[in-house]
Amino acid sequence: MAEMEILIQQCVNALSLGGTYALLALGLAVVFSVLGMINFAHGEILTIAGYTVFFAIVGNVPPILIVPLALLVAMATAALMERIAFRPLRGANGTTLLITSFAVSGILQMLFQNLISTRPRPVPISASLTGAFNVGPFHIGVIQSLSIFATFAMVGLLTLFLKRTMLGIAIRAAAVDFPTTRLMGLRANRVILAAFAISGLLAGVSGLLWIAQRGSVDPLMGFLPVLKAFIAAILGGIGNLTGAVIGGFFLGAIEIGLQAVLPESVQPFRDAIALSLVVLVLLYRPQGLFGAAHSVRP
């Protein structure tokens, strides 16, 4: 391959990986923007989406229903998390909520291990998803293009929802000033629940893409995605939705870029270098690339 082609191919790679990170970060950011909490149990929503696919395949659910089902379960999981774990702590400070979300994450992982299996469960993905197509000299994987497409579709849909619907506007308003949002007669519980459901949907989509790539679902698989999401969200400016998306793409670009240019001998330090770059960005822009959302919280 010519140099130029490699460069373009790596850009596509960065776009695809960054897109996955963007979706993950967006899921964290939606909840953070409203509640001021990082939900570390976000990763387990991905896992649950994965198990849904696994059990749906085992249970012979028609393929066409599997994706909607997984997304629905992901949304319901997020909503239940809010209802059961976080609502009783409404108004507690961010640290308390953060620790609670760690606990939720740990409990779910334990349940997966004890009730399902400690072993990864295979999720056979249809062959049509594992193929590739050519655009000029470029090979573009179906999953890769799917994640780029899904990212843009989800960001587009979310933007429409946030701009056009009352609930969407309410979520944006709540992100700025929660008490005043209640003064509009909007039910706090509904707004928060909606934010969780959206984050669940985003986690579900990320989870499906993640599963399509890894071909199995594992009780502990949620940890890494949530970590990447966290880094991307911080990078973009925590709680800032646009920032989360840009942060995701930025992180994807850093990772692919380093993978592509670092000499072999330095490759083992790639993650350390990537994180150092993130720290460097934060040193110059402590609020992230786009500034953290400042808000008055419930």
Place this chain on the structure above:
Amino acid sequence: MKRVPVHILAAGLAGLIGLSSIPALADDLVVGAAISLTGGLAYADVPAQKGMQLAIDEINAAGGIGGKYKIELKLKDSRSDPAQTSVAAQELIDDGAAVLVTPCDADPSIGAGQMAQAAGVAAFSTCASSPSLPLAVGDHMFTNFPGDNVQTTVSAKYAIDSGYKNAYLLMSPDTSYTMLPNYFKTVFEKLGGKVVGEDNYSMGQQDFSAQVTKIKSLSPAADVIMTGAYEPDFPAFIKQLRAAGITAPVIGSDGIDSPTTFALGDVAEGVVFSTAGFAAPGNPLDAFNKKYKAATGSDPDTIYIAIGYDLVKVLEAAVLKADSVDRDKVWAAVRELENVQGATSTITYKGTDGVPLRQVALVKVVKGNRELVLQEAPDPALVPAPKL
């Protein structure tokens, strides 16, 4: 009725000499397992424990080892955490374990192994394959799985015999296991092959597009790809590799001996990997699988179950040889064991540094099923020395 007085005597003795815990019956083999029932290593330790349990039940039901010594398994969850493993190991040793079982990874096994070493207790990792583990601990540490260097010797020789000349290696510095392509490299180059490219990845990274793009641009092109990657990295890697139109054969290791690999469909077709055993009709592994199914109602979904069974068979052989459950005698007997018939292979510790001589099976994925390529113990002269 012979046991009760012994028990009381033992308890009284313990009180006299100031031990805080009560040793088990003098004629039971107390096996202390500080293994990971939860956390990142549970995927291997839980199945290994099932295999161990099956063997123990079987032996105890038949009246114990040699009709004399029952096996008592004391289990403590080490939670996939090295510190927790050491704590659990020490508690089990204090609790009278004559043999210690440690997790399926070198890191927690080193700490726990050192406790066993100090106490003079033989320690076995359930399924760690790092050949350097016994070196790092001492003469009381044993592994129970074909070592990384042994597996890759077999697969590198197979690669050369298949006519492959230019290899690409994908490894991760995150664990010593995922660095095993380095052993492959040593053997492959020794036999005249050339490594044309190698890359690192981070475990769990999911995205291999950058590596795949690099493989595509290799010149000369790689005619074989070798990796120690396993779930979730291996499926992600091979999907992206095949999606990029790269058709070079891929060789993996026992980490991908998992149902996921066989559920991958077309992308995994033709993948060859080394593992501990292969169930051919009528062979010991086949018999074990049937026995397991009869006992539990389900087919074993991983080789680690049989490997756990092997471990107990080794202990059985050692106790028989020693005709004792004394920790020192059992340990000394382990070092003299030869050709113990396990479920996966015959197992020899005599003359080794604690890494058993075992056969390695090379398995090919064909239409979602396993096909045996070959099964052999490698030429010891070819096996690279363990790298610390």
Place this chain on the structure above:
Amino acid sequence: MPLLEVESLAVNYGPIKAVLNVGLTVESGEIVTVLGANGAGKSTSLQAIVGLLPIQQGRVRFDGHDITGESTERIVRRGLTLTPEGRRIFAPLTVEENLRIGAATQGKGGDIAALWDQMMELFPILASRRKQLAGTLSGGEQQQLAIARSLMSKPKLLLLDEPSLGLAPIVVELIFDLIKRLRGLGITILVVEQNVHQALDIADRGYVVSGGSVVLSGTAAELKTSPDVQKAYMGHG
């Protein structure tokens, strides 16, 4: 029966007792003003009335219902709302979005269009700035937006917390005119103000809060001539 009746209200911020004993009533159709020095507890009282702060003691009755301890969203749906001190518009949202969310209680239906037209008539300046981000409006425009946003919920009683805060005299004038017009539209007003003169000019009655308690009340005329009020807030003798 008064539209709003607040009985010996007490509100704490943790250990800080911000409001000790506030009692007041507002009759339907009235403009009532609440005066008091900085930190007297005026805003705290209003926030407690609309349920944004927990009430320590006392009762609040609105429109024949005891609303003590009810959630803000429920109180707003009953027809009682607050335009908070410092406007608290949603800066990253457009003017239109701010107003739309103000009508969250109205459900779907033709009413919203009519409300919208009414706002454009009351606040012509907003009509030309529908798509502008609220945070980029001038202070006076933001205050108008904040009031318009409150009106979108069709309140029976509107609590205004210092609507003239930080505005140029000419804009202050405009706001007070507006308050009078709102009464004409059938909206009852309780307004907290520092502009004592103008507040008493438009109000029917007033209360003076000091140190967390109501210390004085009377008709606007009475308060205007009260030596205490004059001395404390009007810069006279």
